[in-house]
Amino acid sequence: MRDLVYYVAVSLDGYISGPQDQFETFLVDGDHMAGITEDFPDAIPTDIAARLGIDQSGGRFSSVVMGARTHSMGLPDMPSPYRHLEQVVFTHRDLEPEENLTVTDADPVEVVREMKRHDGGDIWLCGGANLAAQLRGEIDRLVLKRQPLLFGSGIPLFAPSDYDPVRFDRVSAQDYDSGVSITHYVPRG
Incomplete structure (x- = not known):
């Protein structure tokens, strides 16, 4: 059975983008990028991966789900950003x-x-907060790319909702000199 993996960059204060939809301030240069392109090459937009010469054929994903706001972040330049995936x-x-x-x-x-x-x-x-909140019970793995910055407000990792707490266990973590930390969690039980 396939897993649903919420793989996302997040600020130290828990936002996946800033108050004006800023996500471009997340670090895309640094020693963490080698780990990302090795472990998640298929989570890079198709055209960008091609320009960088990144082989996406050995990735773990065959599908990506997202909300309309997340999809719109690449418009109009990338109306189909992950063509290599469903x-x-x-x-x-x-x-x-x-x-x-x-x-x-x-x-x-x-x-x-x-x-x-x-x-x-x-x-x-892939995102966003509302979709993540709706799918919280279906998430099999949570992979956070914790970035060394604060937004103060913006789009949270999960939209506020009335639901029972969901407990996760950390299964691995990698800290990089860039300040980025990539942590994998699985739901407990």
Whole structure:
């Protein structure tokens, strides 16, 4: 069975982007990038990986799910940012059809459960906070790229919601001289 992996960069104060949707302040240079391109080459947009000569064929993901706001971060330059993966965007808005991109307003939990039943690599939960909150019970692995910066406000890792606490256990961590720390967690029980 495929796992749903919430793999995301997050600030020290728990935001996946700043108050004006800033995500470009996350470090993309430094010693942590070698680990990222080795372990998660398929989580780099298709065109950027091609420009950098990164081989995405051995990655762990075969699908990526995201909310409309996360998808819109690359528009108009990258309307289909992860063409090497099956892409699913959850939204009620109309979006132009693009290569290897499915747009749906279906229940994310039902869609992800159906995706998990099919063969393939893991499913990457790319963002955002609302989708992560809806899928919190389906997350099989949480991989945080903790960045050494503070936003003060912005889009949180998970949107506020009334739900029971979910306990995670740390299974591995790697600290880099850049100040970035990549930590893997799995749900307890």
